[in-house]
Amino acid sequence: MDMDQLKRQAAARALEEVRDGMQLGLGTGSTAKHFVELLGERVAAGLKVIGVPTSEATRADAERCGVPLTTLDAIDHLDITVDGADEIDPELNLIKGGGGALLREKIVAAASDRMIVIADDTKWVPTLGRFPLPIEVIPFGLGATSRAIEKAFAECGVSGQMAVRKAKDGHVFVTDGGHWIVDARLERIVDPASLARALSAIPGVVEHGLFIGLASSAVLAGGEGIRVIE
Ligand code: 5RP
Numbered sequence: 001m002d003m004d005q006l007k008r009q010a011a012a013r014a015l016e017e018v019r020d021g022m023q024l025g026l027g028t029g030s031t032a033k034h035f036v037e038l039l040g041e042r043v044a045a046g047l048k049v050i051g052v053p054t055s056e057a058t059r060a061d062a063e064r065c066g067v068p069l070t071t072l073d074a075i076d077h078l079d080i081t082v083d084g085a086d087e088i089d090p091e092l093n094l095i096k097g098g099g100g101a102l103l104r105e106k107i108v109a110a111a112s113d114r115m116i117v118i119a120d121d122t123k124w125v126p127t128l129g130r131f132p133l134p135i136e137v138i139p140f141g142l143g144a145t146s147r148a149i150e151k152a153f154a155e156c157g158v159s160g161q162m163a164v165r166k167a168k169d170g171h172v173f174v175t176d177g178g179h180w181i182v183d184a185r186l187e188r189i190v191d192p193a194s195l196a197r198a199l200s201a202i203p204g205v206v207e208h209g210l211f212i213g214l215a216s217s218a219v220l221a222g223g224e225g226i227r228v229i230e
Pocket of ligand 1: 030031032085086096098100102
């Protein structure tokens with residue numbers, strides 16, 4: 001089975017948790033896109049749900065699939081957010097933001113009663129860090145912000161190269177919020193919770209891709225079948 005089929009299987013398993021009347025956070029990325037498409041099929045068959053997209057790309061997908069949308073200004077909470085991840089550790093800490101949507105993804109996940117992470121099982125790692133950590137920054141004062149980030153890395157026992165993310169056309173990648181992303185190659189994040197706190201305290205950092213204590217469960221699809229970790 002190819003990777004895309006595994007992602008769709010994970011999405012289908014998460015869809016089993018969705019009930020009529022639910023308010024859903026809709027994640028971003030190739031795995032979350034499968035969820036939106038499958039949800040659209042259920043909506044066409046009569047399921048009543050409403051979704052909050054975590055990116056403009058997901059908004060476009062949801063509209064194409066006929067999933068009704070709302071905002072976090074119009075409703076006061078979400079029942080479930082279903083989203084992908086770049087890495088998942090055994091504590092269900094995550095690295096997210098490979099698709100550049102980490103800020104809205106974290107706002108939506110934090111507003112949800114439950115966050116279900118869907119992924120193929122290559123995303124499951126014993127320790128976070130192999131995937132470069134995305135850090136969303138304000139372009140103003142980036143030199144000072146980068147030095148503060150390096151200091152936070154040193155205090156948390158990690159080090160590595162940082163690079164401003166580029167889009168496919170070679171220009172700087174700009175997030176839906178109008179910010180830039182710095183990707184940090186750290187290899188092994190020994191204490192993700194401390195690093196998350198240290199990065200959050202830096203004024204030029206808008207948000208970072210460490211999702212600590214937000215995921216309630218992970219649905220991992222692999223050659224051996226589906227594994228649900230809670
Ligand atoms: C986007 C994300 C994605 O969820 C993450 O990059 C995983 O994407 P994919 O399902 O395509 O592997 O965090 O910001």
